[in-house]
Amino acid sequence: MKINKIELKELLKKLNSGEDVSGVKEEARALLERISPKELSETEQELINEGLPETELRHLCEAHIEVMAEELKALKAEVEEGHPLQVLIVEHDEILKVLDRLEQANKVIQEMNSYDCNNDVFKELKEVSYLLLETENHHKREEEALFPEVDYTGVTGPTRIMKMEHEDLWPRKEKIDYLTEHIEKIEFDDFKEELKDNTEYLILILRDHIFKENHILYPTAKEVIPEGRWEEIKKNSDKIGYCSFTPKDNKK
Structure with a gap:
């Protein structure tokens, strides 16, 4: 299932806000469980092409680790x-x-x-x-x-x-x-x-x-x-x- 860019953008804003909100992590887990590494990478690429700094994706990578334990x-x-x-x-x-x-x-x-x-x-x-x-x-x-x-x-x-x-x-x-x-x-x-x-x-x-x-x-x-x-x-x-x-x- 292709992740919705709008959903991802909103999630990135929350992850980069500096707020320590447990609900944000749960939201990230729920969203990332729906996609494969390839789909996530493709969506990230679209956001970068639209001008999103790569540094803002680092927190998303960290959240993704928690739901991709079986990938390795x-x-x-x-x-x-x-x-x-x-x-x-x-x-x-x-x-x-x-x-x-x-x-x-x-x-x-x-x-x-x-x-x-x-x-x-x-x-x-x-x-x-x-x-x-x-x-x-x-x-x-x-x-x-x-x-x-x-x-x-x-x-x-x-x-x-x-x-x-x-x-x-x-x-x-x-x-x-x-x-x-x-x-x-x-x-x-x-x-x-x-x-x-x-x-x-x-x-x-x-x-x-x-x-x-x-x-x-x-x-x-x-x-x-x-x-x-x-x-x-x-x-x-x-x-x-x-x-x-x-x-x-x-x-x-």
């Missing part, structure tokens, strides 16, 4: 090992583990009163920082191999939002890496404050970003991209390269 499970069952989407999903699982490690390392460091170079938590932070920078290969494959194919079908709204968030996340990864490399030159209280700010922001946004891609963008891509184009996406992905944490079996 179904998608995993549809794609074989080595399919570009399957690789991206597996990498998401690994990235989420990295974020868990970052969260724990930050928690330990925030409880410390001074820097101790012999404490393994700083070695852990450095390893995690390296892996966060490695996620750029994941994002690059999305932006250069997958997203253009989605855009070609006329559905550009979801990819624009994801690109915007990629750009938003990169400086945070760089900052955490900078902090780990210059910790001995920074006042420890300042180090902790900057680490906390960048870590908490990165974890919140990247976790949310991953769920939106898993539950909205990837199902949409699977539905709108012609079957014959996936081999080309795989070839382009291979050229770009993978992450150090990408399971070897998934690169074949």
Whole structure:
């Protein structure tokens, strides 16, 4: 059932109003349960074409996650090992583990009163920082191999939002890496404050970003991209390269 643009516009106004009204979430759930990711993406695209800023769709993406929990499970069952989407999903699982490690390392460091170079938590932070920078290969494959194919079908709204968030996340990864490399030159209280700010922001946004891609963008891509184009996406992905944490079996 095609969602009514007027209904969606009204819902967006409520979601972006800043009001904490439980009824708005329930209304969003009821509306979004009636449509598929593809239908939502098409309607979002129409609104963008009419001048709606992409930033105003972010709250809708968040609401959509709550009613699309089964989409990822179904998608995993549809794609074989080595399919570009399957690789991206597996990498998401690994990235989420990295974020868990970052969260724990930050928690330990925030409880410390001074820097101790012999404490393994700083070695852990450095390893995690390296892996966060490695996620750029994941994002690059999305932006250069997958997203253009989605855009070609006329559905550009979801990819624009994801690109915007990629750009938003990169400086945070760089900052955490900078902090780990210059910790001995920074006042420890300042180090902790900057680490906390960048870590908490990165974890919140990247976790949310991953769920939106898993539950909205990837199902949409699977539905709108012609079957014959996936081999080309795989070839382009291979050229770009993978992450150090990408399971070897998934690169074949």
